[in-house]
Amino acid sequence: MAKKTTHSIAERDARTQHKIVELAKDISKMTLSGREPQLSIPTRTKSNTLWNRKKGILEMGDGTADRPLFDLKTAKQFMQTMLHASTIKDLIEARKTSSLRGVFYKAKHTVAGTKENTFDTQDESDPILEDLEVALGALREELHVFAENRGSMVGNITIVDKGDEIDCRRMGSGGYALPSIVEPDVIQFKKCEAKFILHVEKGTVWNRFNEDRFWEKHNCILTHGAGQPPRGCRRLLQRLNQELGLPIICVLDSDPWGHYIYSVIKQGSISLAFESTRLAIPEAKFLGIRAKDFRQCGLDDAVKIDLTENDIKRAREIAAYPWFEGHKGWQKEIQAMLTNGFKMEVESLITKDISYVTEVYVPERLKAKDWLD
Amino acid sequence: MDAVSETTAKRRKGATAEELATRQRDISVSEFFAKNRHLLGFDNPRKALLTAVKEAVDNSLDACEEASIVPEIAVIIEDLQPERPASAKSSRYRLTVIDNGPGIVRKQVENIFGRLLYGSKFHRLKMSRGQQGIGISAAGMYGLITTGRPMVIHTKPKAGGPAHHIELAMNTKTNRAEVTTDDEVKDFPPARLAGLSSGTKALSAEGGFLSTEAFRTGTSVSIELEGRYQRGRGSVDEFLELTAIANPHARITFVPPSRESSEDDEGSILAGAEASAATRATATTETGGVVIYPRGVHELPPETREIQPHPKGIELGILLQMLKDYEATEKGSLFKFLQERFCRVSSATAAQMCKAAGATSRTRAGDIEAPQAEKLFQFFQEVRLPPPPTDCLAPIGVRQLLAGLLKGVRAEFYAASSRSAEVYRGRPFQIEAAIAFGGDLPADDPARVIRFANRVPLLFQQSACSSFKAVLETGWKNYNLQQPRGSLPAGPIVIMLHMASVWVPFTSESKEAIADYDEIRKEMKLALMECGRKLGTYLNKRAKMRREGERRDVFERYIGEIAKAVSAITGEDAKRLYDALHAQAKRKTAVADQQLDEDGRVVRGQEDPDDDGVIIVPEAMTGGPVDEAMSGPQSEAPGRRPATRAPGERPARAKPAASSPPAKALPRAKHASPKAASPKRASKPASKPSGKPAPAAPPKVPPPRPAPRRTFPDGPTLF
């Protein structure tokens, strides 16, 4: 089994390697034949994102954008793309993997004869890598690049991570840190008793649930994604959902940002639409916080946070997403928030009682199946 | 009522008509102008000195041109009170102006120099500098009033003959000359002048000063006067510099006084005096303090012809007077009168005119009654006539305008345009304009306007002048210059306007400003717009060149990295990839190359500057506010602009030769010879003479001439 994996990895690497060489050869052909070199990169924009109603996920269209070298707007990105391509080829050749940050540092230097950096920040570097993924049709792990661990998991499940068995009931206060690459060749599910997954937005809320041993009482898995969940977290949730049939219940803030996170978990995001089939969980549910909770839970005025103009704008945009547009529940939810004129964080429930959220709020809602989906 | 007025009359003890009559008498023009000398430009000592120089130099140039002699003129100012205290506001000077003109016959000398309103130019319609018959006698009168000294005239009308030496003073009561000395001498030009200073001695030893060969005939006028010599705006120096610009066919030698008045309160009204430094004529030589404005071209301006008045240009009263005059001298027919005394009246037109006046072709001019004359006058207004002939005008011409500006102003761009002749009040005139832009000109000051009328610089009353108004009314913003509302455009620009006419309508006798006729102002604006458009085109092009240069910079920065990366992946030769990419980058930004060829010059298109009226001196290019304004936010910029280059700095060039020093540091040929204007491409000078004259240690012999770096018309680039 292990041998076969190594073999397939070598094959996979050879494939990726080949794609990179082809890309570079195209450029050199154009250059030497006197044509202006340009890259063609599938566009990761809203206009090139399609809503697959049937599958309930976002998909990338087949629109591409030219990235010519001899254009001031794209010259630098052209160079950056080629630098990263070369870095990745080296990584694969050396059979090493690197973090996003590592790739950034590897390619960052001053352009010969100037004081200009090839890359100034990692924020400039990461999207170029994503461009390469789509241009080459190779996933991040195939490029030997990984992101930092982000998000945690505890609960009634035992997994194997690179051969190490991990019992997620025995993870102390920190939980199992979610790696960025969670594909079956890295992580396998060994034994699972949990009946569902409770996904919360932030580490602080997750800590509350973990401290109250919510997962034990309710036989579930407890995860968070440190805000907008990264690819590793989303992929793991999807695998748990698809392979083990566990429902995903989200507890997020009652604000446009929370709604957006839910939307990303459920149907995928625009910039990673090409990965939706691996990431989106169409049947994820939104349990709270709901706009009605201020009244229903009898919360204090102090928990209100005024909606900013930007919030209102974002809320309207989200309401117009095709997957929310025809959804009565969501239209009502967003409208209720706008009518309230304020947002609320999950932590606002603490004003009732420190463990109100874990002992009353979530159990009651679960029991009543009071959620949006 | 009566009682009241009677008592008033008694109390006031008024003069009777008879009493008044005893006091009523002729006022001589001389008396009038002696009292009102400011009307003639003698308002203060500094301006008086300038005006005297101007009147004499104008006359000399006029006389030479009329006699078809290439002018050679010397202006000498001797300080007669060199020991005066530093606080003295003025001093006594002896001004001498000598020309190689035709001279003056003996019997005219008293009339010319001793009478106001006596001259040869007033009654005719022909372009000349003088027109009133006041100029030189007024200067003499001013000298007489302020110093009591007579004018000294040496004039030699015959090449082989003697010179007349005459000293005369004007009697202002009678407006007639009183001659005190009158003899014949051989001494012309007066030998005394050659020995004035070490400089004049050295120059005349080489034959460059008042040589008898150059002055075979001519006139020398000396006036002693109270004046003040100080350089700067509105100075004798500026006048001569500008005269040289507008008269490149003249050679002018200037011996300034030994001492310059220090600046004081009086000087402050001439604020900005030193600002003219930027436009100092640089094509001059100096020997021991003697300044020479060399001849730029050897041909005289085209000869002008006197014309008859145009029917549309006269007034009814003038017509009546002309009819009377004709009867008195010719006793001819109206038909002949019309053809002889007017221009553009053919026999057919004359017949039509006779008919309109209710006369036949045989009717005598003297028999035309006032009502008939009025009908005739009316018909003049209605009839279609060709405009007056224009061979009475001698415009400077585009080529010479450019030559003049090029040697006078250190700029990067020059444009000139010469309009075709037009008519105001039946008088032909022609407007020419030129501009110099960029280079060493001050970038933030308002534009400098230099005005000329019949090749004479106008130094005062700028805001009253039609040319100034035309500059204000021109929309310079259209040509990418800044222009605050109702003001001069701001920026490194000199604007030159010239009006050539048989009669320049001055606002006053001192001939300082051109009267504001709509026809004239319109032509001026059109000429300025032509120049402006050329400038606008150039500025756009220059901005584009810079942008393209920047683009190439961006591309060149990145292609090295790209070549390396591709080569690392494919294993191909990085150098080969780089070269191919580099070739593409060059092709993509070809516009930036337009200034990068052999000598860093753009030479293409027309060879003849007259066609295009534009000269570009790429070495003088500097970044200006205009560029910044133009390559502002709307211009394409790379995502992250490197801090390696200051804005406005020149784009890096492909060739090492391009790293020449910035334009400001470039010297200009100080000693460009007249031949500098010859069509020969100049090589770059090996030595770099300082741009400023060094009068402190005057060399005896002119320093060796560096090869002129700015030549014309081939040297500077045209587009």
Ligand SMILES: Nc1ncnc2c1ncn2[C@@H]1O[C@H](COP(=O)(O)OP(=O)(O)OP(=O)(O)O)[C@@H](O)[C@H]1O
């Ligand atoms: N240097 C000279 N050589 C020959 N003729 C001269 C010279 N200077 C003056 N004249 C004659 O003397 C006349 C009178 O000169 P003056 O300067 O007084 O008047 P003007 O030049 O006719 O008019 P304006 O008052 O406009 O200068 C001139 O018209 C010209 O004929």
Ligand SMILES: [Mg+2]
């Ligand atoms: Mg005169």
